[in-house]
Structure formats: structure tokens, C-alpha cells
Amino acid sequence: MTPAQKSATDVAAEATGPKIIIVIQQKGGAGKSTITVNLAAVSGRSSVMQNDIEDAAVIAAGIDPQGSLEDWADRVPEEALPFDYLVTRGEVGVLTKLREDPTRKRIIVDTPGFMEIDPDAAWGADPLGESRVADALREVLDLAHLAIVPITPEWLSWKPAEFTIERILKPRKIPFLVVINLHDPRDGDPALDAVKKWIDEHGYPRMSDPIRKYKIHAHAAENGLTVVEYKESGTALRAREDFMSLALTVEQAL
Numbered sequence: 001m002t003p004a005q006k007s008a009t010d011v012a013a014e015a016t017g018p019k020i021i022i023v024i025q026q027k028g029g030a031g032k033s034t035i036t037v038n039l040a041a042v043s044g045r046s047s048v049m050q051n052d053i054e055d056a057a058v059i060a061a062g063i064d065p066q067g068s069l070e071d072w073a074d075r076v077p078e079e080a081l082p083f084d085y086l087v088t089r090g091e092v093g094v095l096t097k098l099r100e101d102p103t104r105k106r107i108i109v110d111t112p113g114f115m116e117i118d119p120d121a122a123w124g125a126d127p128l129g130e131s132r133v134a135d136a137l138r139e140v141l142d143l144a145h146l147a148i149v150p151i152t153p154e155w156l157s158w159k160p161a162e163f164t165i166e167r168i169l170k171p172r173k174i175p176f177l178v179v180i181n182l183h184d185p186r187d188g189d190p191a192l193d194a195v196k197k198w199i200d201e202h203g204y205p206r207m208s209d210p211i212r213k214y215k216i217h218a219h220a221a222e223n224g225l226t227v228v229e230y231k232e233s234g235t236a237l238r239a240r241e242d243f244m245s246l247a248l249t250v251e252q253a254l
Helices: 008-014 032-045 068-075 094-098 132-143 155-172 189-201 234-253
Strands: 019-023 058-062 084-087 106-110 146-151 176-180
Touching: 019 032, 019 132, 032 058, 032 068, 032 106, 032 146, 032 234, 058 068, 058 094, 068 084, 094 106, 094 132, 132 155, 146 155, 146 234, 155 176, 176 189, 176 234
Parallel strands: 019 106, 019 146, 058 084, 058 106, 146 176
Antiparallel strands: none
């Protein structure tokens, strides 16, 4: 057997098994699927390589019944996909079993963009309501080592992010990281500064720099690409830098 080539992530993971990271936000359109796929791609590309193990060290998982993650990953050529993927479509128990797989190092979970809310739930009580998707979401919340909460410079995404943190994550004592996503560099600093100020005033931990908005991301699923396979250009380099920065920040938070 060729000796394993291991990153610091792999060495740390050996003692604890796979870490489960969920990407969660009440509001749709915050870029959860893009973050899930590209974080899995960057993490998978830098993880352990062993000739005697066929399973990838990183899994991207989706619990959305619509299967958006599957639609994207299916279009990526197998040889270009540095992670395994699965879609549970709301089935409970699948991810719990994967937690016991010693060959896995990271499981990154995309969650639905809309949470079924129980408007009568008391503060501190579970507001997710009753549905198959709600049960699947509870399962991944029980398994999570870290939650990524995407937020955009758009003001309408801020309150749902706060709800996600205050009503879903904090009561369960799940560590979380707020990530500013879809920042258009052409908009300059004012919008970015405003959302940073809001996050900091709430005392939420955040990634220092945003994930920038590029057309190349918008067409990636259609073209069967992840950020590690973008055609070389200045934009592609900056896009990869954003997700490499996210991957490093996540590793520090775990």
C-alpha cells in the first residue's frame, strides 16, 4: 500500500471520527447549496489519499426532498468530484449511520431553505413543527459539530439568520459560524460594512471576509463544475480563495 498522504485535518479526525457540519438558514436564496458543494470540493481535494479506500473522506449530503444537491453533483464528471454525495430526501437515520464510518472525515449537510415553523411554539421551545423534513432537520441538528449560517448583504436575510441562531442553534448549544455570502465587489464597502456591523453587534462569530458573488458560481451547477474545477482566470482564482478561506475557518472552529 502506498503510504497515506495526510493533511492536519485528517490526523485530527482520526481520533474523533467524522465531523458533521450543517449549512442552515431559514431563508432560501442565501447560497446554502453553493456553500455545501464548494466547501465539500475544497475539503475533499485537500483530504487524505489512500489507494486501498474507495470511499471519499468527505461527503456532501442533502436532506431537501427536492434533491438540489443531487441535481448538481450528478452533472459533475465522476473523476472531477473530490467527494461522495447523497440525498436523504427527508429519510431519518441515514446520516446517523454514516457518523460511525471510520473512513469519513467530514460530512457537510445542505438543509432546506424553508423551515416549517410552529407559530405557537414558546420561546426556547422547538419551533420546527411536525413534518418529515422537520424530523430530518432535527436529526442533523442532533449530529452537528458546527453550523454554518449564511447571510447576505441583503437586509431581508438578516432576521431569518437571527431566528436560525436564536431559536434553532443556541437552544441546542450548537457552535456556529456566520458567513457573509453573495457580496458583490462592485457594490463597494458600505453594504458589506453594514452586515458586518449587524453581525458583530449581535456578538455572532463570523468569517472575517465574505464569499464574493461571481457569475461563475451562478452557472456552476448547470455546467457540472465545482470551484476547484473552474477554468483558470482571475475570477476563478478569487472564487477558490474564498472557499479555501472558508475551509480553513471551519477547521479552526471545529
